[in-house]
Amino acid sequence: MPLIQRLHRFIAACVVCTLGSAAPAAWATDDGAKLYAHHCAACHGSRGTGGVGVPLALPDFLAAADDNFLRKTIRLGRPGRVMPAFRQLSDAEVDTLIRYIRGWAPTGTSKAAIEKSSIKGNVERGGKLYARYCAACHGAHGEGGHGTGVTFSRPRDLPVLAPALNNPGLLAAASDATIKTTLMRGRRGTPMPSFLKLGLKEQDIDDLVVYVRAFKPETLPDPVQSMADEPPVIERASPYDMDKTVERLKEAIGAANMRLIRTESFDRTFSEDSRENKRHVVVDSCDFDFLNQALKIDPRVGLFLPCRFTLSERDGKVSVSTINPKRLSAIFNNSELNQLCDKMHKVYVDILEEATF
Ligand code: HEC
Ligand code: HEC
Structure with missing residues (x-):
């Protein structure tokens, strides 16, 4: 499809998803697919394979993201990074959406456990590892790649852009365990590699988690x-x-x-x-x-x-x-x-x- 036509389609979908948020309780139905189609599909793709938003159906993502992470991400969004904050949804609607997204996990995988205890590590060592292994994609200060999600200005099968790690939405939503699992497993299907496979030790990964955790969230104008x-x-x-x-x-x-x-x-x-x-x-x-x-x-x-x-x-x-x-x-x-x-x-x-x- 030519770029202009794709844009127009996307914009139509987006206007629906922006304006639609004011729609009355007709959406308070227990139907995850409908809620997803209405609020999320325009950006994340109708099957969660990604679009302007990052893919949500990836097994590695679903293994790292606990329900609390999904809930907070939906509620808080990623200020400054396109992902909206959905404050207008009811708790029941958010839970319905989460169940729907979970349905994309391969059968037999258990959902990510919430690990309460925080991870211990050496922040200084983490900083050195970060500069060496992460800054090229996520930015020297965790500000993320230029742009967000998958852009239209390049073919759709090209890599997802690296998210901002110093984002207040991400830091509030992600537990240490979510960050750790992401570093251990990577996200197959995106440029995010598994650092365990790249030869880092678990202690290195813990140091990195502690370093990411210490990012100062940027403050953005509303x-x-x-x-x-x-x-x-x-x-x-x-x-x-x-x-x-x-x-x-x-x-x-x-x-x-x-x-x-x-x-x-x-x-x-x-x-x-x-x-x-x-x-x-x-x-x-x-x-x-x-x-x-x-x-x-x-x-x-x-x-x-x-x-x-x-x-x-x-x-x-x-x-x-x-x-x-x-x-x-x-x-x-x-x-x-x-x-x-x-x-x-x-x-x-x-x-x-x-x-x-
Ligand atoms: C206007 C586009 C847009 C809409 C609508 C949107 N998202 Fe997003 N979403 C994004 C982008 C872009 C990101 C990546 C943020 C970044 O790059 O820092 C994202 C990130 C996420 C993440 C974090 C993924 C990860 O890898 O950590 C989740 C979860 C998510 N969105 C869920 C949803 C859900 C559920 C909905 C519907 C209720 C939704 N989004 C609607 C654009 C959108
Ligand atoms: C080659 C580029 C690349 C490198 C190197 C890389 N990342 Fe990523 N990272 C990505 C991309 C792309 C994503 C988004 C994947 C997705 O769609 O879920 C990501 C996702 C993440 C996430 C999840 C963010 C979220 O929104 O859920 C964390 C945390 C993260 N990376 C941390 C790191 C750390 C720490 C390092 C260094 C040890 C690192 N990354 C190295 C590209 C990279």
Whole structure:
């Protein structure tokens, strides 16, 4: 399927999963498959094989993740890393989801035991081992690989990106035993190797667990907070007529190093007796470097693809508007993307002001 088509499908699914979260108690049904399809499948794949989200059906994952880990991960999400926090689900719904996900474990495997006692190790030795064996994938400070999950900008069978280990959601959800099992077994089907197989001793692994445990969770701005005051669109009134505004807008787009894609004009007389003659012009443009950079982080940036400026003329007055990229931050839960949205917001405002100056 071409990239654009895949994006549109994904976005449709995602809008359902974001907006759907406000749906009434119709989902309070004891049906894990439905809950999963509604809230998780768009990212983790309908069979748990992964997508934008990491795979959940892997035997090695299910062997390491106890129910408490799954419960907390669903409730807390991974702030800053796309995985949403599902606070709106009832406890019964979360339990139903967990049972459903557990159903993917190969038959005969017992579920991961919760080990209460914490693991003892040498944090300094753990740090040295971390720099040598883990930092290349998980980042020097546990900040994770660039982007999250499996990105659309590369073939779907290519490796899963390494999650952030200094993430407050992960550190709150994972017991020492979960981290240890992950290091011992690895996650077959992803780039995460088994360090026991790579020749580390159990004590080395314990040192690593203690080191990961000591990561300071990064503090992130609340994306919902930061967009509370943001209007959904950015709009500027133009002192010029329609043709002149379109011309100035195109120049401003060029000056911002964006490529023009097309200009479309709609002339409509709305009703017989109203004299009102509304005119709209839509100008689509794109900054391909920027777009590719953003798509690598999260394909949902396709929501503002391409960059669309709408010019409206009403009673002889022209205005130019575009969607406000900052409003999109709320659905991303990804600090990297929020920065991109801020940057994009600035570019849009500059273009609108230049065109209507
Ligand atoms: C918008 C996309 C998205 C949705 C929707 C989503 N997830 Fe995730 N999920 C992710 C991503 C991305 C990660 C990996 C986080 C990282 O890279 O740091 C993740 C991680 C996880 C993990 C941790 C996996 C591991 O290897 O430790 C679990 C468990 C999980 N998700 C379960 C769920 C469940 C259950 C649902 C539905 C209730 C859900 N997710 C909905 C994107 C999503
Ligand atoms: C070649 C790259 C690579 C290396 C090296 C690597 N990891 Fe991973 N790691 C990954 C990937 C990819 C995942 C996600 C697997 C998945 O989808 O479940 C992962 C998952 C994890 C998880 C589970 C995180 C979660 O969200 O559940 C932990 C903990 C972890 N790694 C720790 C380590 C430590 C500690 C080291 C060094 C001893 C290490 N990793 C080395 C790629 C790597």
